[in-house]
Amino acid sequence: MxxxxxxxxxxxxxxxxxxxxxxxxxxxxxxxxxxxxxxxxxxxxxxxxxxxxxxxxxxxxxxxFEQTGHFALQGYQIEWDGAGEYERHLLTSPHGTGWILNRxxxxxxxxxxxxxxxxxxxxxxxxxxxxxxxxxxxxxxxxxxxxxxxxxxxxxxxxxxxxxxxxxxxxxxxxxADTLIACCSYLQHSAKHSMFAKKAIIQSDQYGWWYLVPFSSSQSSLCYFTDTDLSIPKSADALLEMANTHSALTQYLTACEPDKTTPFKIVPAYSxxxxxxxxxxxxxxxxxxxxxxxxxxxxxxxxxxxxxxxxxxxxxxxxxxxxxxxxxxxxxxxxxxxxxxxxxxxxxxxxxxxxxxxxxxxxx
The missing domain is CATH 3.50.50.60 (FAD/NAD(P)-binding domain)
Structure with a gap:
């Protein structure tokens, strides 16, 4: 030893x-x-x-960090409380909007x-x-x-x-505080895709909420947050299919497909x-x-x-x-x-x- x-x-x-x-x-x-x-x-x-x-x-x-090529975050596109889409920060910072990380x-x-x-x-x-x-x-x-x-x-x-x-x-x-989990997949898409307003998309739904954000010229993260005992997508394809039931997400998911080189993950996200x-x-x-x-x-x-x-x-x-x-x-x-x-x-x-x-x- x-x-x-x-x-x-x-x-x-x-x-x-x-x-x-x-x-x-x-x-x-x-x-x-x-x-x-x-x-x-x-x-x-x-x-x-x-x-x-x-x-x-x-x-x-x-x-x-500033030279690495992380996207400057231009805002959040949100459909959260039933009042329709709007743009703002859920939890604001006095230091400016921030960045979308390429992790x-x-x-x-x-x-x-x-x-x-x-x-x-x-x-x-x-x-x-x-x-x-x-x-x-x-x-x-x-x-x-x-x-x-x-x-x-x-x-x-x-x-x-x-x-x-x-x-x-x-x-x-x-x-x-809860039993929140994240069901996550990378998406592949064209560099000319409409996603590149460099915004984070947040969408509530009946059993949780969605998060969609681009982090490179050809890739985005798609995550669905819900509780462990509720309905959970079991694959990247199922995750994408669920996301496409929301019009606020569908407009950004056109021509997107799961990145087959990165595994679909279900990971803890609780507080x-x-x-x-x-x-x-x-x-x-x-x-x-x-x-x-x-x-x-x-x-x-x-x-x-x-x-x-x-x-x-x-x-x-x-x-x-x-x-x-x-x-x-x-x-x-x-x-x-x-x-x-x-x-x-x-x-x-x-x-x-x-x-x-x-x-x-x-x-x-």
Missing amino acids: QSLHYNVAIIGAGVAGLTAALVLAKQGLKVAVFDSQGPEKRSFGECVHGNIAPILAKLNLLEQ SAFDKTLFLQAQQAGVEIFWHARLHDLKLQGEKWDLVIKHDDGAHSSVTANFAIDASGRARVLTRKLGVSEKK SSLASYFGKRWLALGDAACSYDPLSSYGVTSALGSAFYGASALLKYFNNEPQYLGVYQQLMQARFLDFLEQKDIEYSKVSHYQSAFWQRRKVA
Whole structure:
């Protein structure tokens, strides 16, 4: 069994994990990131508000981000509350409209920056077991080829998203606000397609809501959000067929077809929070700490912010100032509570459907 030692071991090579690794490695810490998937994993494109710019600037990534080719978000086309189509932001930002991310390009940027900073990234490597032994963690990492690695680390970070691979093994309690899932597919279309007003399309329906957005000259993301116990499309073709029952979506779906090179996915999208975001020699970041309803467009921005401030607090911890981990938690909890209030306001605007999905989201 291979034996390795690091100052910090991070579970999850998503936005939060790679960002935290980058911050820590730039300050001289030896950092490893373990991810159960491979570098070819693809996340679906999404919108980010303009308030992502300040945190990108703190990470020295803003200039590169602006040159990567992400679409400038020109607005949301919405049919939400039964009053017809209109344009606005569901949750506005004082920093401007924002961007439509090409997630593949964005994730690659973070990966390369972390790698250049000296972060060791292990793909197809999942956390099998861990135990705190005095002042360090003993972790067993299982690789897809069946091999195991023995890893020791002074500190462990859960950045595995809603899967919460590390904190669930530690028995940290969590609270879910709902059972929302996302049924997602990439679409292929012509570069001359009418989609390229560079808008995000949001459409409510009887059992959930739709999200459609272009993120490159030939690809868009189509997602349907509903609850786990309601009717769920089982394929990209079924998803597209369902979307075409809405006139507000059909006008943008003409000549679109599912991208056969990317698998149809059904993934968790619920809002949730851990009871605590840190403990003895561990810390949770991004969706592993608290996850946001995609309606907010908070996901990537929150992951970046959480990773930056969490990693900064951890640097203070290593400098014998552990109280900053508590400051990090207070910051995250305040933001999450504010989000829950805003989320309830948005969902309460939909009163023309009487299905279980919308009844569950009525504010008491």
